[in-house]
Amino acid sequence: MDTGRLQRLRDTIEPVEFSRPEEEIIRRYEKLYTGAVNDVLREMCLVNHALPPEIVPLRDEMVLAGFAFTIRSAADPTLVGELELRVKMLDELRPNMVCVWNANGHDNASHWGGVMTRASRKRGVRGAIIDGGIRDTKDILEQGFPIWYRYRTSNGALSRCKITHYQAPVAIEGVIVKPGDLILFSGFGAGLTWCTTFMRW
Numbered sequence: 001m002d003t004g005r006l007q008r009l010r011d012t013i014e015p016v017e018f019s020r021p022e023e024e025i026i027r028r029y030e031k032l033y034t035g036a037v038n039d040v041l042r043e044m045c046l047v048n049h050a051l052p053p054e055i056v057p058l059r060d061e062m063v064l065a066g067f068a069f070t071i072r073s074a075a076d077p078t079l080v081g082e083l084e085l086r087v088k089m090l091d092e093l094r095p096n097m098v099c100v101w102n103a104n105g106h107d108n109a110s111h112w113g114g115v116m117t118r119a120s121r122k123r124g125v126r127g128a129i130i131d132g133g134i135r136d137t138k139d140i141l142e143q144g145f146p147i148w149y150r151y152r153t154s155n156g157a158l159s160r161c162k163i164t165h166y167q168a169p170v171a172i173e174g175v176i177v178k179p180g181d182l183i184l185f186s187g188f189g190a191g192l193t194w195c196t197t198f199m200r201w
Contacts (some may be wrong), residue, residue, distance in 0.1 A: 010169060013178050022067065022096045025182075026126070028064040033188045034199050041194060051191040052173045055129065055148050058137060060187035064127040064146040066098035068181040068193065070170045073132070075107040076162040089166045095124025098183045100193070102170035105131030109160035114139030121145060129183065129191065131172045148185055149163075 018025060029037075041049050062106065093099075099120060101111050112128055114136035120128065127146035134140070134149040135156075167179045177183075177193050185191040 005110055010176070012137055013169070013180065016019060016180065021122075025073075026065045026096060029184050030063050032184065034086070034184055034192050037192055039077060039185060041192070048175060049192050049194045051129070051131075051175055051193060055131060055150055055172075057187040058134075058140060058149065059135070062127075062148075062185070063189045064098060064129075064148075064185040065182065066096050066126040068100045068114060068177050068183050069093060069097040069125070070165075070167060070177055070179050070184055071099060071101040071163060071165070072104065072165040072168065072170050073101065073107075073161045074104045074159075075109075075160065075162045077159055078162065082158065084163045085163050089163065090123070092167065093120060093122055093123040093125050099128040099130075100170065100177050100183065100201050101128065101130045101132060102177075103161065103195050106151065107132070107161045108153060108157050109133055109157045110135035111157055111161070112140075112147065112149070113141075113156075116191040117143050117145045123174060127185075129185065146185070148191060183186050 020076060024101055038050060076185045076191055103111050111132040112134045117140050121143060130147065130149040133151045133153045134147065135152060137152065169176055170176045181193050183193050
């Protein structure tokens with residue numbers, strides 16, 4: 001096995017500069033049907049870019065496009081360093097990002113709620129994809145924040161899970177998402193993610 005090549009494919013995060021403003025790219029993609037985009041990706045031989053159907057929108061009419069800000073967490077009963085890391089992570093959020101949270105399986109915790117929504121919106125984040133749990137759904141809806149999730153629970157995250165990495169590649173049921181990947185989700189179609197290096201303008 002060529003482990004060097006595999007490492008480059010998995011670990012490398014290539015910065016991409018677009019010839020058009022991010023806002024224009026996002027507006028264009030929010031008008032598209034995810035099935036049509038998926039078909040185009042297939043024509044490019046990119047066939048593993050749809051996130052699992054178990055990740056669903058809080059409301060069917062929600063639409064979301066933006067650039068991935070990845071977060072990874074794992075079950076952990078301890079609290080040491082968690083709040084400090086969350087503050088540091090929030091400070092790195094930027095406009096037009098979409099938070100993509102991989103919780104590494106069902107850990108009986110809500111990874112996103114009203115407080116995270118408020119903090120993210122303040123920084124210009126467009127929405128969130130949570131491969132895990134959410135709570136405070138009324139608060140999230142009142143803030144007009146597009147969000148997709150795997151399950152709901154009233155359990156808070158503290159003492160149940162901890163963030164292990166952010167802005168690093170994550171895998172959600174075999175779909176690899178890297179920081180900066182273009183994300184497109186629609187309540188009426190499957191969620192898609194693909195590497196921005198393929199999107200030349």
